[in-house]
Amino acid sequence: MVSLLVLTTAACGSVTASGPATDPVPEVTTPDAVDTEFDRPSEPAASDDCSVRGETFSEDVRLARCLTEEFWSKQFAEAGGTYQPVSEFIEYNGADGPACGGQPAVPNNAFYCPDGHFIAYDATWLQSLYDQLGDGAVYIVIPHEFGHAVQNLLQSTHEFTVQAELQADCYAGGTLKGLIDGGRLSAQEGDDAELMTNLEAAGDPTDAWWEPGAHGTGAQRQLNFARGFDRGVGAC
Numbered sequence: 001m002v003s004l005l006v007l008t009t010a011a012c013g014s015v016t017a018s019g020p021a022t023d024p025v026p027e028v029t030t031p032d033a034v035d036t037e038f039d040r041p042s043e044p045a046a047s048d049d050c051s052v053r054g055e056t057f058s059e060d061v062r063l064a065r066c067l068t069e070e071f072w073s074k075q076f077a078e079a080g081g082t083y084q085p086v087s088e089f090i091e092y093n094g095a096d097g098p099a100c101g102g103q104p105a106v107p108n109n110a111f112y113c114p115d116g117h118f119i120a121y122d123a124t125w126l127q128s129l130y131d132q133l134g135d136g137a138v139y140i141v142i143p144h145e146f147g148h149a150v151q152n153l154l155q156s157t158h159e160f161t162v163q164a165e166l167q168a169d170c171y172a173g174g175t176l177k178g179l180i181d182g183g184r185l186s187a188q189e190g191d192d193a194e195l196m197t198n199l200e201a202a203g204d205p206t207d208a209w210w211e212p213g214a215h216g217t218g219a220q221r222q223l224n225f226a227r228g229f230d231r232g233v234g235a236c
Contacts, residue, residue: 147171173228
């Protein structure tokens, strides 16, 4: 089984994300990597969405959204700030998604829109990833988009798109591990490999890091996600 801890040193020369423009949020203290099962522990949460079991696609989407915002609310509060929840969390299918900054939504995508501070995702596409690659797809895609929301709140600046994307991957890894360490998600053998498979599948086919739409190769995305997972969001 591949360890997330090993993956942090396995890819040399990768493009890494620059830090936030303002003081970073505190790092979540994380022990050695563990395998993850994205299910609920036995104790209920206050929010209906945060207390679902995560046994279906729709429940996993609700849970990932709710717990990710819960995580960032605590991070901002500990840093003396206030997290601003997204205004909307929009499900769409195909080409019927909301526009962002005058640009139409496209199929097979999820995105954060700073113009309106909302997140939208193509549910048909995301469920296909869920069905093919497991629930890890939901727990990468949704925390990644919330990572972009956090960048906007922190007024982070990046010279290249790929830096923002890889930082969002790092934030997603730190979020997930923070939720596991906090007992909000439980752990099970095998899901670390599932996460790495999802990130590899989402990687760019070439290392054209200067391109406006670049997200990073599969190895670069794995490296940055694993950095957050191992060291917390403060390392992003």
